[in-house]
Amino acid sequence: MKILVLNAGSSSQKSCLYDIAGDTFPEEPLKPLWEAKVDWTHHQGFAEIEVKTATGAKLEEEIASNSRSEVVARMLDTLCNGSTKVINEPSEINAVGHRVVHGGEDYRESVVITEDVKQAIARLATIAPAHNPVNLEGIEAIEQNLGTITQVAVFDTAFHAQIPDAAAIYPGPYEWVEQGIRRYGFHGISHQYCAQRAARILGRDLAGLRLITCHLGNGCSLAAVKNGYSIDTTMGFTPLDGLMMGSRSGAVDPGIIIHLLRQSDYSADKLDNVLNKASGLRGISGISGDMRQIRQEISQGNSRAQLAFDVYVHRLRSYIGAMLASLFGLDALIFTAGVGENDAVLREVTCEAFEFLGLQIDKEKNKHKSVDVDISTPDSAVRVLVIHTEEDWEIARECWRLVK
Numbered sequence: 001m002k003i004l005v006l007n008a009g010s011s012s013q014k015s016c017l018y019d020i021a022g023d024t025f026p027e028e029p030l031k032p033l034w035e036a037k038v039d040w041t042h043h044q045g046f047a048e049i050e051v052k053t054a055t056g057a058k059l060e061e062e063i064a065s066n067s068r069s070e071v072v073a074r075m076l077d078t079l080c081n082g083s084t085k086v087i088n089e090p091s092e093i094n095a096v097g098h099r100v101v102h103g104g105e106d107y108r109e110s111v112v113i114t115e116d117v118k119q120a121i122a123r124l125a126t127i128a129p130a131h132n133p134v135n136l137e138g139i140e141a142i143e144q145n146l147g148t149i150t151q152v153a154v155f156d157t158a159f160h161a162q163i164p165d166a167a168a169i170y171p172g173p174y175e176w177v178e179q180g181i182r183r184y185g186f187h188g189i190s191h192q193y194c195a196q197r198a199a200r201i202l203g204r205d206l207a208g209l210r211l212i213t214c215h216l217g218n219g220c221s222l223a224a225v226k227n228g229y230s231i232d233t234t235m236g237f238t239p240l241d242g243l244m245m246g247s248r249s250g251a252v253d254p255g256i257i258i259h260l261l262r263q264s265d266y267s268a269d270k271l272d273n274v275l276n277k278a279s280g281l282r283g284i285s286g287i288s289g290d291m292r293q294i295r296q297e298i299s300q301g302n303s304r305a306q307l308a309f310d311v312y313v314h315r316l317r318s319y320i321g322a323m324l325a326s327l328f329g330l331d332a333l334i335f336t337a338g339v340g341e342n343d344a345v346l347r348e349v350t351c352e353a354f355e356f357l358g359l360q361i362d363k364e365k366n367k368h369k370s371v372d373v374d375i376s377t378p379d380s381a382v383r384v385l386v387i388h389t390e391e392d393w394e395i396a397r398e399c400w401r402l403v404k
């Protein structure tokens with residue numbers, strides 16, 4: 001079965017094609033036949049497309065277009081033509097899976113996309129403005145280019161759908177509960193993949209495991225996973241809650257918002273922009289939301305970069321503490337996504353705070369650039385894992401489950 005996966009971000013579009021043979025979904029992630037990445041950030045009005053195949057073919061080009069449909073058309077063209085050709089025609093694709101960030105109260109698991117599903121994704125754009133509209137554009141671009149092919153929406157919120165009310169409900173007025181203003185949680189596709197992968201690495205059943213998965217990418221969130229279910233998480237009603245992120249503030253005293261609305265020229269739009277795009281590592285450092293750049297500036301003695309890192313670590317430790325309390329204990333702490341997988345110093349200083357629990361990492365193992373490994377010492381009371389997240393593979397798994 002050939003499954004095309006689309007993971008649409010606000011300024012990028014990642015896609016890949018898997019070929020899954022046989023009657024059972026493989027345990028180990030397969031290498032995609034073909035992968036494509038489109039980036040709109042570098043050159044206004046232009047899309048940079050990078051394509052590579054499992055056999056080593058590569059293609060890079062720039063096209064003058066802001067239209068996701070036009071760019072998806074070109075991407076699909078590279079699947080069937082030229083040096084990166086891996087199939088003869090688009091009709092060989094059996095299904096298309098999409099990462100959709102917000103599924104709200106209506107969608108608590110993956111679904112085959114219908115008009116109703118599209119309308120719900122559009123409606124939820126008001127609370128996931130950076131994500132849901134581009135997810136919908138991706139779905140429509142596939143409709144325009146591939147017609148009536150089966151498409152599946154895999155929601156970032158779904159893995160958190162079982163979070164108990166005590167952890168999900170904000171202590172505002174009860175009307176909020178009635179209006180669906182509650183903690184939904186995000187990055188669920190990644191948290192779910194990492195929890196399953198951790199159980200495999202540990203040689204244990206998910207049932208009986210208490211895990212904290214730390215997804216630290218541009219967006220950052222933690223999940224407390226018990227018996228394979230998320231029972232608490234740091235992102236909330238929107239992907240702005242919780243940890244400090246690349247350019248998002250994470251949780252701040254709501255009184256600051258009231259203060260700014262009353263005392264300054266802040267509007268809702270300005271607040272949105274400040275909290276989502278001009279805060280976090282970028283806001284504090286004044287340099288960048290990219291952890292690699294923060295690290296480089298720290299090595300050159302930049303005190304604001306150091307402060308940004310220190311606040312990031314403080315927040316991360318605090319929220320790990322919160323997840324620990326929800327789990328009543330911990331079997332494994334898992335680091336994943338761009339920062340979690342690559343930043344050994346961050347992992348080391350984060351873990352130091354939990355040595356009192358008997359959690360101990362092997363500092364040499366921690367420095368190795370390998371993933372899907374246990375970096376704790378043999379006698380550590382808690383296992384510490386670094387896992388390469390495979391959101392696309394998890395989307396393909398859900399697609400396979402629904403379409404097979």
Ligand SMILES: Nc1ncnc2c1ncn2[C@@H]1O[C@H](COP(=O)(O)OP(=O)(O)O)[C@@H](O)[C@H]1O
Binds near residue numbers: 246339343
């Ligand atoms: N070697 C590294 N050291 C520290 N941070 C890294 C490294 N490589 C990537 N990152 C960070 O990972 C983040 C992006 O993570 P990623 O999971 O790719 O994000 P997203 O999928 O949310 O766009 C960036 O902040 C980047 O700086």
Ligand SMILES: CC(=O)OP(=O)(O)O
Binds near residue numbers: 131186217220
């Ligand atoms: C939900 C979310 O924050 O996603 P990302 O980290 O991809 O921005």
Ligand SMILES: [Mg+2]
Binds near residue numbers: 217218337
């Ligand atoms: Mg990501």
